[in-house]
Amino acid sequence: MQKRSDDCLIAYLDGEVDASERREIEGWLDTDPAARDKLAALAESAALVRSAFDEVVHEPVPDRLIAAARGEKLSAERRANILPFKRGRSPAGAPAGRSWWLGLPLAASLCGLLLGGSVAYLSVAKLLPGALEGKQPAVEMAAADNLWLDNAAGYFKLLASAGDGALIDVPATGDPREALQKISQSLPQEVRLPDLKPWGLSFRGARLVVADGRPAAQLVYTTDNKAIGPLTLIIGSSKEQDIPPTLARRQDVNLLYWRHQGRAYALVGQTDVGYLWGIANDVAWQLDAI
Amino acid sequence: MSIRFGDQLIAVLPRLRRFARGLTGSAVEADDLVQAACERALARQHQFQEGTRFDSWMFRIVQTIWIDQVRSRDVRKEGGEVAEERLGSDEPVRRVEARLALDEVRRAVHRLPPDQRTALLLVTVDGLSYKEAAEVVRVPVGTIMSRLARARIALQHQLEAGGGMRRSIDNAEAQ
Numbered sequence: 001m002q003k004r005s006d007d008c009l010i011a012y013l014d015g016e017v018d019a020s021e022r023r024e025i026e027g028w029l030d031t032d033p034a035a036r037d038k039l040a041a042l043a044e045s046a047a048l049v050r051s052a053f054d055e056v057v058h059e060p061v062p063d064r065l066i067a068a069a070r071g072e073k074l075s076a077e078r079r080a081n082i083l084p085f086k087r088g089r090s091p092a093g094a095p096a097g098r099s100w101w102l103g104l105p106l107a108a109s110l111c112g113l114l115l116g117g118s119v120a121y122l123s124v125a126k127l128l129p130g131a132l133e134g135k136q137p138a139v140e141m142a143a144a145d146n147l148w149l150d151n152a153a154g155y156f157k158l159l160a161s162a163g164d165g166a167l168i169d170v171p172a173t174g175d176p177r178e179a180l181q182k183i184s185q186s187l188p189q190e191v192r193l194p195d196l197k198p199w200g201l202s203f204r205g206a207r208l209v210v211a212d213g214r215p216a217a218q219l220v221y222t223t224d225n226k227a228i229g230p231l232t233l234i235i236g237s238s239k240e241q242d243i244p245p246t247l248a249r250r251q252d253v254n255l256l257y258w259r260h261q262g263r264a265y266a267l268v269g270q271t272d273v274g275y276l277w278g279i280a281n282d283v284a285w286q287l288d289a290i
Numbered sequence: 291m292s293i294r295f296g297d298q299l300i301a302v303l304p305r306l307r308r309f310a311r312g313l314t315g316s317a318v319e320a321d322d323l324v325q326a327a328c329e330r331a332l333a334r335q336h337q338f339q340e341g342t343r344f345d346s347w348m349f350r351i352v353q354t355i356w357i358d359q360v361r362s363r364d365v366r367k368e369g370g371e372v373a374e375e376r377l378g379s380d381e382p383v384r385r386v387e388a389r390l391a392l393d394e395v396r397r398a399v400h401r402l403p404p405d406q407r408t409a410l411l412l413v414t415v416d417g418l419s420y421k422e423a424a425e426v427v428r429v430p431v432g433t434i435m436s437r438l439a440r441a442r443i444a445l446q447h448q449l450e451a452g453g454g455m456r457r458s459i460d461n462a463e464a465q
Contacts, residue, residue: 007439014413016420016435045446046414052395053415056308061300062321065307068328069299244297277300 009039013046061274066247145248148212149257152234152266153250155209155218160230160270168205168220183208183217188237189263191217194286199279200225211236211264231269231276233283238264245280247273256280260287295335298344299328305345305416306352312411313356315400323359327352346418349426353408360404398448406441409434414442 011017012025029036067073159166170182177193183206184190193203201221209218216236223229238259245258256276257266265287267280306327310320330351331338338347399407405427412423413434424434 006443007435010439010442011420011435014420014438041446041450042442045442045449048392048395048449049399049410049414049445052392052399053308053312053411056311057304059304059307061303061307065303065321065324065328066300068325069303069332070296071332274303 005035006038006042009035009042013039013043058278059274060272061277063273066273066277070247145257148236148264149248149255149266150250151209151211152232152255152257152268153253155207155211155234156230156232156253156268159207159218159220159232166220167207169207171205172203180206180217187215187217191219191235192287193219194233194283196221196231196279196282199275199282200228201231201279204230209234211266216264228271228275229269231267231271231279234264234266234268236264237262240264245277245284258284260284295332295338299331299348302345302348303328306348309349309411309416310352310356312396312399312415313353313404313407315396323352323356326355330355343422346422346426349412349416349418350428353426357404395449398445401448402441402444406437406444409437410441410445413438 008017008021008025012022017025029039170180180191180193186208191206196203200223202223204220204222207218207220209216211234214236216234219233219235221231221233223231239262240259242261243257243259245256248255248257252270253268254270254273254276255266255268256273257264258280259265265280265283267276267283269276303324306324307320310323310327311317314320314323327348331348338344399410402410408427409423412418412426413420418426420431420434420438423438424431427434
């Protein structure tokens with residue numbers, strides 16, 4: 001009898017009883033204080049169990065699982081590359097391929113010039129047959145993606161190398177929205193600021209950059225957690241078709257990039273991919289939600 | 291591999307990890323289990339029926355692999371010892387009382403028999419209905435109901451005996 005009672009209470013708590021059973025159980029609860037106590041205790045223990053396992057879903061998903069889900073084999077070399085960000089100079093044996101991003105300081109210094117001429121750029125772009133049309137051959141689109149991502153990763157590396165001395169065009173002093181307004185004045189579209197405080201990231205400021213020849217905003221987030229390191233979010237314009245968040249990698253830099261309604265986004269960092277996925281989803285949600 | 295299939299798989303990974311963590315009691319073993327489930331899902335993606343719940347299908351794969359692993363072990367340590375040892379090895383230094391209390395809850399869950407633990411994780415933690423959980427485990431709904439009831443009652447007794455509920459409540463109130 002007691003077991004039957006417990007079963008009923010548990011099913012009632014789980015919403016697994018029909019209307020007549022619910023009325024019957026509620027009638028029983030009205031008249032039996034012990035049953036009410038039992039129900040409260042069962043609800044309490046269920047809440048505890050949920051709490052005990054809830055943190056797992058907020059943990060970063062390991063790279064190896066992302067790779068497994070995509071049907072990729074994560075090579076030992078690649079796994080070794082996904083390391084917590086280390087500040088300072090690279091070791092003497094740094095890979096030769098590193099030089100690809102070293103040219104970007106020059107690009108950065110030309111940024112203001114390019115921004116000033118962004119209107120002219122857009123006019124010129126119209127003269128290029130098919131350059132900004134919705135459909136492009138896949139190879140061309142991939143090449144454009146690559147350049148855009150190279151730029152996004154390069155600007156991240158510049159920022160990470162500079163550490164605390166990194167130049168920020170519009171520091172996040174006072175009202176961050178003001179910083180975003182200033183940045184937006186130089187871009188084809190207004191840029192909004194995703195709040196990443198729940199991820200332990202503070203908005204430090206924004207920079208104007210050039211990604212694949214187009215002006216873009218680089219939002220800079222930092223944290224005291226050295227295992228995560230700085231993160232940047234590049235927001236630029238795009239006339240390509242929308243794509244869902246997609247993982248890319250440039251040496252030891254992870255990028256999650258996507259396009260949505262005329263904007264191109266790249267979340268860039270040296271933390272693990274699972275963490276980036278979580279943040280990217282949050283960013284996508286925040287920027288589309290309002 | 292279709293992009294959509296991979297994307298669905300990535301989207302459900304956090305929940306699969308939670309389910310696997312509850313089953314195995316170990317972060318490392320749980321991720322190994324999820325990885326094996328991903329590999330099996332990709333190999334058998336043609337078996338997934340469009341229009342059915344992808345998450346349930348994946349839960350079933352995780353649960354099946356785990357059951358196979360459990361059965362392949364000749365001698366299994368007593369649940370409490372296993373849980374304590376494994377959880378301890380994966381956890382960082384326990385910083386707060388609340389974490390201790392939640393550890394106690396996890397250990398209590400791990401002491402449950404595998405079939406009860408599975409039912410508890412699917413319904414109470416992941417919010418599946420009895421019918422959905424029954425489909426994952428491939429047993430009648432009534433079986434899920436009785437396993438769940440036994441699990442919930444045993445868990446409550448364990449927590450009450452260990453003072454876990456009271457401490458957890460106190461900690462929650464203190465935070």
